[in-house]
Amino acid sequence: MPSKVIDSAALNGLFSDGMTIGIGGWGSRRKPMALVAALIRSGARNLRIVSFGGPDVGMLCATGQVKEVIHGFVTLDSIAVEPHFAAARQAGTIKTAELDESMLVSGLRAAGRRLPFEVTRSGLGSDVLTANPQIRTITSPYEDGDTLVAMPAVQLDLALIHLNRADHLGNGQCLGPDPFVDDLFARAAQCTILSAESVVSTRELVEGHHPATLLLNRTMVDHVFEAPGGAHFTTCLPDYPRNEELQREYAHSASSPALWEEFRARYIDNEHASTPGGQQ
Amino acid sequence: MSEVTIPQSTRAEIAVTACSDLFHGQGDILASPAGIIPTIGARLAALTHAPDLMLSDGESTIYAGVPALEHQGVPGGYLPYRELFELIAAGKRHVVMGGAQIDREGNHNFSAIGQHSKPHRQLLGARAAAANTINHRTSYWIPKHSRRSMVERVDFVTGVGRTRAENAGKRAARFHQVHQVVSNLGVFDFSGPGHTMSLVSIHPGVIVEEVIESTGFALNIPDAVQSTRLPNRQELHLIREVLDPLQRREQEVRS
Numbered sequence: 001m002p003s004k005v006i007d008s009a010a011l012n013g014l015f016s017d018g019m020t021i022g023i024g025g026w027g028s029r030r031k032p033m034a035l036v037a038a039l040i041r042s043g044a045r046n047l048r049i050v051s052f053g054g055p056d057v058g059m060l061c062a063t064g065q066v067k068e069v070i071h072g073f074v075t076l077d078s079i080a081v082e083p084h085f086a087a088a089r090q091a092g093t094i095k096t097a098e099l100d101e102s103m104l105v106s107g108l109r110a111a112g113r114r115l116p117f118e119v120t121r122s123g124l125g126s127d128v129l130t131a132n133p134q135i136r137t138i139t140s141p142y143e144d145g146d147t148l149v150a151m152p153a154v155q156l157d158l159a160l161i162h163l164n165r166a167d168h169l170g171n172g173q174c175l176g177p178d179p180f181v182d183d184l185f186a187r188a189a190q191c192t193i194l195s196a197e198s199v200v201s202t203r204e205l206v207e208g209h210h211p212a213t214l215l216l217n218r219t220m221v222d223h224v225f226e227a228p229g230g231a232h233f234t235t236c237l238p239d240y241p242r243n244e245e246l247q248r249e250y251a252h253s254a255s256s257p258a259l260w261e262e263f264r265a266r267y268i269d270n271e272h273a274s275t276p277g278g279q280q
Numbered sequence: 281m282s283e284v285t286i287p288q289s290t291r292a293e294i295a296v297t298a299c300s301d302l303f304h305g306q307g308d309i310l311a312s313p314a315g316i317i318p319t320i321g322a323r324l325a326a327l328t329h330a331p332d333l334m335l336s337d338g339e340s341t342i343y344a345g346v347p348a349l350e351h352q353g354v355p356g357g358y359l360p361y362r363e364l365f366e367l368i369a370a371g372k373r374h375v376v377m378g379g380a381q382i383d384r385e386g387n388h389n390f391s392a393i394g395q396h397s398k399p400h401r402q403l404l405g406a407r408a409a410a411a412n413t414i415n416h417r418t419s420y421w422i423p424k425h426s427r428r429s430m431v432e433r434v435d436f437v438t439g440v441g442r443t444r445a446e447n448a449g450k451r452a453a454r455f456h457q458v459h460q461v462v463s464n465l466g467v468f469d470f471s472g473p474g475h476t477m478s479l480v481s482i483h484p485g486v487i488v489e490e491v492i493e494s495t496g497f498a499l500n501i502p503d504a505v506q507s508t509r510l511p512n513r514q515e516l517h518l519i520r521e522v523l524d525p526l527q528r529r530e531q532e533v534r535s
Contacts, residue, residue, distance in 0.1 A: 026361060053405075073405030081402060092398035098391060102365040102411040121369070121455070122411035125440035125448035131396055137449060147449020178340040178360045 003168040004224045005199060008038065008271060011225055014158065014193060015042040018067075022050040022108070022154075022189055023057075024161035024182035025234065028076045028242055031056045032162035034230035035195050037268045039160070040065065050108075050154055052101065052180065054234060055250060058084035059268070062253075062260050066094050070154065072101035076247055083254035100128050103135075105181055107154035112187025117150040124149060159189035162231045163215065164239060165205060166196035170221030171214055173205050176237040179215045186220035195227040197239050289510050291464060292317060292529040293519055294483045297511040298462045300324040302419045303374060307332025309416075310342075310359070310373045316532045318376040318421045318462075320349060320523050327518050349524045368408065371455055374417040376462075377409060381434040382420055384477050384497040386458045386470045388413070388439030396436050409438035414445060417457045423532050425463035427496035430477075442475035464533045465491050467508055472500035481506040485535075 021039070025031035036056045039047075046067045051057050053074030060066045062084040074085040088094045099107070106118035119138070123129050124147065129137070140146040161182045164175040172194045174182070186192040194216060205214065230236075233243035233250065246267075253263040299321025303311055311322040311333045326333040326346045335343045336359055337352075344356025359367070367373055380403055381389040388409060394400030412418050418439060422429050437444060445453035461468040466482040478500035482491055488505055511519065519529070 071405060073407050075404060080404060086402035089392065089399055089402040098396075098406050100406050100410040101408040102368065105362065105365055120411075121414050121452070122408070124410070124414050124452045125437070125444040125456075126406070126410035126413075127391075127396070127437040128406050128410050131436070139450070144451065146451045146454075180361050184362075 001169060004170045004218075004221065005168050006223045006225055008225075011035070011038050011193070011223070012042050014191065014223065015039050015044040017044050018046045019044065019157040020048040020050065020155065022156040022159040022185040024159065024180065024185045025054065025056070025231070026052045026178070026180045027073075028054040028078070028234045028247060029178075030162055030176060030180070030231050030236050031234040032160040032195050032230060033232060033234060034227035035160040035162065035193055035225065036060070037271075040264075040268050041271065050104070050156060052104070053082065053085065055082065055247070058082040058254075061085050061088035061094060063264070064093075068095040068097065070097040070099065070104070072099050072104050076251060078242070078244060078247065079251050083251050084260075087254055097132055098128060099123075099132070100126065103128065103149065103151045104154065105184065106151040108181060108184040108188045110151065110153035111155045112184055115153060117152050119148045120151050121148060123151070154188060156185065156189035157191065159185040159192040160195075161186060161192065161216070162195045162227070162236065164197050164236065166194055166199050166221075166224050167202045167205055168199060168224060169202060170194065170216070170218035170224055171202060171205060172196065172216030172221060173209065173213050174215040175209065175213055175239075176235075183215055183220065186216055191222045192220060193223045193225060194221045195225040195230045197228055197230065197236065199224060199226045287516065289484075289516065290530060290535040291483060291485060292533040292535065293511050293516065294508055295462060295464060295533055296320045296324060296519055296529060297515055298467050298483070298508050299376065299421065300328065300515070301509075302376060302460055302462065303330045303333055306330055306374060308334065308372070310334045310336060310367055312336070312338070312373055312375040313421070314376060314378045315421045315423065316349070316528050317423065320519060320529055322376070323347075323349075323523050324515060324518055327522070328515065348522060349528060350526060365408070365411065368411050368415050371416045373412070374419065374459070375412045376419045376421050377412065377439060378421055378423075379429070379439065381429060381431045382422065382461060383431050383434045383441070385443050385475060386441030386477065387434045387437045387444060388420060388441075389434035389436050391436045391438050393435055406438050410440060413440040413456060413458060414452070415455050417459050419459045420461040422461060422463040425465040425491070425494050427494065430463075430495045430497065432497040442470055465494060468499075476500060478502070479505065481508040483508045484510065
């Protein structure tokens with residue numbers, strides 16, 4: 001079977017204007033920052049970003065590449081409100097579809113299952129429904145007649161995911177405490193790009209680790225990109241914790257355009273920069 | 281146990297026991313407290329009247345036993361992010377949420393302040409407040425009770441109050457249960473006309489006028505105002521010596 005491992009030139013060719021891109025991880029945890037940096041360098045614009053949002057969303061807001069964010073929250077964990085996202089929201093420069101977190105999970109799951117929607121109670125009575133009139137309620141066809149939310153499928157052109165390890169076939173291994181919903185992102189996407197701290201043989205993946213750690217199987221992954229430190233400055237346990245100092249520097253850069261340009265030039269524009277999403 | 285000679289309790293400690301009392305009669309559910317005082321309160325409940333409560337680190341680990349505030353705790357189970365939504369849908373949870381705004385009808389907001397399309401101040405986002413309120417028992421913790429946090433109408437409804445839940449469609453409110461609000465001033469529920477907020481008790485040291493003055497809408501005030509109970513000797517020992525020896529509670533609510 002041919003290898004799915006790609007280099008950075010091939011990676012760059014996978015991004016285009018107007019894409020709907022789902023980004024795995026959660027908040028400032030195990031975000032695919034190397035892939036996000038590549039997306040920034042590609043210059044692709046008018047993006048719709050789907051995320052349990054963290055600095056991935058904030059950076060793409062700061063670069064002006066985002067048209068719309070589909071999210072349940074955007075946070076840096078140790079800094080509660082993502083300052084670059086907040087700045088874009090308060091300036092009114094981005095659209096948002098703000099969903100209850102469990103609705104976003106439902107939408108991704110429906111897309112992966114090739115269903116038009118998933119039924120849930122979540123969202124009933126809240127302004128998540130009034131602010132998103134495209135989301136409809138339905139009546140249970142059974143005796144109960146319950147009113148329920150029909151959460152529409154959230155289909156993705158691309159999914160970007162970072163895991164601890166992968167093989168060249170596209171099997172992906174999560175060794176950290178929480179897989180979040182990265183597998184749902186992978187299944188919801190036309191094309192999934194998996195970056196990993198290291199690319200090893202399939203045999204090495206299961207040496208000393210239960211196969212249950214293999215979160216993604218190769219039917220869910222189209223391309224593999226080796227990116228040591230590829231989630232940095234977010235957590236990638238057990239490989240590394242969050243770099244709180246760099247995160248503070250990133251957050252502080254929201255206070256002026258000059259500071260942001262400096263951060264971007266230092267850590268993102270140069271592919272071989274030390275961080276984020278490069279060698280630590 | 282005699283309560284005659286108990287030492288003076290701080291406001292924070294009274295709020296902790298009020299949060300503990302939220303969990304009366306509950307067991308084999310996940311207690312999900314947000315904030316320092318509700319966290320101590322839930323753990324106090326588990327150490328006293330509600331020993332079967334399940335506690336977690338708020339991430340992927342369920343605790344075996346009841347750790348102190350500053351301790352990691354011993355793992356006793358696994359609750360990754362996705363499983364939390366299964367647990368919510370099954371109704372096996374009582375969440376105590378913080379919030380920037382709560383209104384007279386029990387609607388809650390921690391999404392954004394101002395017009396939602398271009399807010400004056402972006403906050404966390406919708407999170408799972410809507411899922412929580414429509415699926416299982418929900419309480420609220422307001423450490424700074426003021427006209428900014430207790431408002432006539434929230435700017436964006438994340439957590440759903442009773443009237444909105446009932447009006448959301450047939451049987452939409454079948455699992456809805458907004459229980460109580462604990463603030464630094466008192467305890468409240470939604471037993472007023474049309475499920476509006478009522479004063480249950482004021483914390484010792486607070487006068488009713490202060491509560492009325494600090495609330496941005498007309499509270500229902502009972503004729504005879506109750507006082508929030510004081511922690512007993514055992515509870516004070518657990519709060520001070522076991523759960524929170526570093527007194528982080530006093531930073532969240534100052535006496």
